[in-house]
Amino acid sequence: MKCGSCGGTLRYDIASYGLVCDFCGTVKRLHRPEEGAAIGEFDFATALRGSNANWGAARRLVNCKSCGAQLHSDPEQMSGMCPYCGSAVVLSAEEANCGVAPSAIIPFTLTKEQVAEKFYRWNKFAFWSPEKFRRGKILSDLVPLYIPYWTFEADAVTTYAGRFGHTTGSGDNEKTTWYIKTGIAEKHISEFNVCGSRKFFNDNMLNSVVSFKSRECLPYTPETLSGMAAEIYTIGIDEAWNYAKTVGLKKEIMDSTRDNEHADCYRDLQYSTEFYNVKFKYVLVPVYLAGCRYGGKIYNVVASGTNGRGKCNRPISIAKFIITPLLFLAYFTIGSILNLGFWYFQIGILIPFAALAVFVIMFMVAFGKQREQEAREREQYYSEK
Incomplete structure (x- = not known):
């Protein structure tokens, strides 16, 4: 543009x-689009026949020889660092075959500086990590990267047979009465997300920080991706939808049979599900990747580019794990040896537990205030958009 x-x-x-x-x-x-607008949503049965592979601007292939990552980036960026392993990479001269073009994108709303500030703020609460790790400037350069996601919406019709229980009473008087039932349950599946990156598929760190809704999406334009790198999806839409049907939506579909019977629980369930009106979006989701160098090792950091959530693999201080219980043991031992008196010793025993309780309360209060402040900042930020 x-x-x-x-x-x-x-x-x-x-x-x-x-x-x-x-x-x-x-x-x-x-x-942002109007509430309820269907951004970049396509019919699954027909859209793939004429899939749009035009990204609107040339993209260059990035192959990392160290970890095998395949990315595509802005042609003006001739070299850089692999966001996964930190190795130096050089853009290929060939134009990248990026596959299906995304239908939607969630732009970054947090800068590197804002994410780094948040990281150092919550890293101070990692009590069991070494002090130099907790308080030192150990974060490497944050690399912005768009991760591919497939988002599905569908109507599920499930034919089932099983035993459904209705529970009455509570405690010792709780009783569950079981009934054999058959029926047909209908369920609308809305916004089920499957990561299109094999590197991040079922990754606990990424799943703990990435959370998005359609209202955050904008229609994809090449300008919103300019200057940024994006991973080429390695899990195609067919594989993603097959995972959603057989694994990801399994519990939701099974629970729909319980809800259809107005039951409290179920077992011995047999069912078969058909999906109709399947729609999908291919969304680029923003994250920051970085590494923390400590003790000759690199600890990975993943942070959302929009909501400020972050996750870090941290080292554990062996000294703290050993010294902390030894201090408690030494306290009790010295108190017994000195025979300071029954009542005095009883009060002395309570001191470390009281100190621990105060520490936990202070931590929870500080953490709660931090979350409230971040929520206010995000609300104010979005209200200005």
């Missing part, structure tokens, strides 16, 4: 949440 003022090229700027011209500084703010 060209700048309307000077004709220069617009690129996405995280801080301003808009497209910025590097020549004249013109900013074109992005606007």
Whole structure:
């Protein structure tokens, strides 16, 4: 997209949440779609026949020789660092075959500096990590990366037979009466997400920080991706949908039979499900990746590019694990040896537990205030968009 003022090229700027011209500084703010608008949603049965492979702008292939990652990036970025292993990478001269173009994108709303600040803030609460890790500037350069996700919506019709229980009473008087039932349950599946990256598929760190809804999505445009790298999906839509049907949606479908019978529990369930009106979106989701170097090792960091959540593999301080219980043991031993008196010793025993309780309360209060402050900051940030 060209700048309307000077004709220069617009690129996405995280801080301003808009497209910025590097020549004249013109900013074109992005606007969120109206509530309920179907952004980039396609019919599963027909869309793939004429899948759009036009990303709107040339992208260059990035192959990491160290870990095998395949990314695509802006052609103007000639070299950089692999977001997965930190190795230096050089862009290929060939244009990347990125496959199906995304239908939606969630732009970054947090800058590197904001994410780093949040990391150092919550890293201080990692009590069992070494002090140099907790309080040192150990975070490497945060690398922004778009991760591919498939989002599905469908109507599920399930034919079932099984035993369904209705529970009455409570405690010792609780009783469950079982009935054999058959029936047909209907369930609308809305926004079931499957990661399209084999590196991150079922990754606990990523799943703990990535959470998004359709209202956060914008229609994909090449400008929102300019200057950024994105992973080429390694789990295609057919594989993703097969996983959703057979594994991901299994519990939700089974629970729909219980709800259909207005039961409290079920067992010995046999069922068969047909899916209709299947729709999908291919969404690019923003994350920051980094590594923390400590003791000759690298501990991975994953952070959301929008909600501020982060996850880090941390080292454990062996000294703290050994010294802490030894201090408690020494306290009790010395108290017994000195025979300080029954009542005095009883009070002395309570001191470490009281200190621990105070520490836990202070931690929970501080953590709660931090979450409230972050929620207020996000609400204020989005209200300004």
